[in-house]
Amino acid sequence: MHAPVRKLSLVVVGAVLGALIAASPALAGNAGFAPVTPDSPNAHTITDAYWFITGFALFVLVGVEGLLVTFIVRYRRRNRARDAEGPQIHGSTRLENMWTLIPVVILVAVAAFVFVKLPGIKNVPSANAAAGRLEVTVSGQQFSWQFTYPNGAVAIDHLRVPLGEPVHLTVTAPNWDVIHSWWIPALGGKIDAIPGRLNHTWFTARKLGTFSGRCAELCGVQHAAMLMTVEVLPRDQFEQWEARRAQQQTSGTARDTLGEEEWTGSCGKCHGLAGQGLYGPRIAGSGTLQDETALTKLLRNGLERPGRPAMPPVGREWSQDQLDALGAYLKERFGSQS
Ligand code: CUA
Secondary structure, three states: OOHHHHHHHHHHHHHHHHHHHHHHHHHOOHHHOOOOOOOOHHHHHHHHHHHHHHHHHHHHHHHHHHHHHHHHHHOOOOOOOOOOOOOOOOOOHHHHHHHHHHHHHHHHHHHHHHHHHHHHHHOOOOOOOOOOOEEEEEEEEOOEEEEEOOOOOEEEOEEEEEOOOEEEEEEEEOOOOOOEEEOOHHHOOOEEEOEOOOEEEEEEOOOOEEEEEEOOOOOOOOHHHOEEEEEEEOHHHHHHHHHHHHHHHHHOOOHHHHHHHHHHHHHHHHHOOOOOOOOOOOOOOOHHHHOHHHHHHHHHHOEEEOOEEEEOOOOOOOOHHHHHHHHHHHHHHHOOOO
């Protein structure tokens, strides 16, 4: 290739790459750079730390790359002979002190900031007289999130909480399951859901509405479907919901609330939302739905199928009320089809 042609193609490639790099943040939405707007004090602190560290990172990037480009232009060969020796420089105490001290100062600043802010991210605020503190157990399993409230109410994939009150989450996973990760970006950082281990996190939602998140640990074939939402309600509405859900469970009338959530969250992701079969086999019209004992056995023990994906024992830790709610829903929705 002739030199001018090679030069031109280099410039074109450079321009295209530059345009792609410049455009990608805009295409990613949220400028592709900023974290989501935090709506809980701990999420706010995480965002502060992000910007603090980003400031230094940009300073280093601009400083180093700026000097690099300046030196390339300023000290390029020009018309000097290829074998001409440059000036021989032996050390510069001032320069060496600077490039040692500046990084030390940056690292100390970052460490100090993070250690000062860490308790505000990690520690659950204690309950005070003005506001209570809601305790919820979060259990991640392939491929749904189960929430258990203090009064026994259970919900799947959709966590309801009162506005402005600290919510303490105990995050875990059943013994037979795999590791998942709880993450609602606007309401705090990630926390792993590890089989047999209790991890803790919290948030205090500062506005009404629905926040979404996703499992942040690759956990299996339907990992991408392991989504969850947090709905922030006024205190009285939340209390009504919690009481009603618990009452429905104990009175056997949770078919269209908890039962449906169990179907959509625990079963439908593998068996298809219409029971048509997806990763798991077809459910619609299956005789097992009519046989309460067989269904309970299947949910409690799962099923090994040689050469095919096994069904996990999704209902092993479920209460009888939970099993009943799902059984009633399945029977109603799919029992008569064939
Ligand atoms: Cu659970 Cu990914």
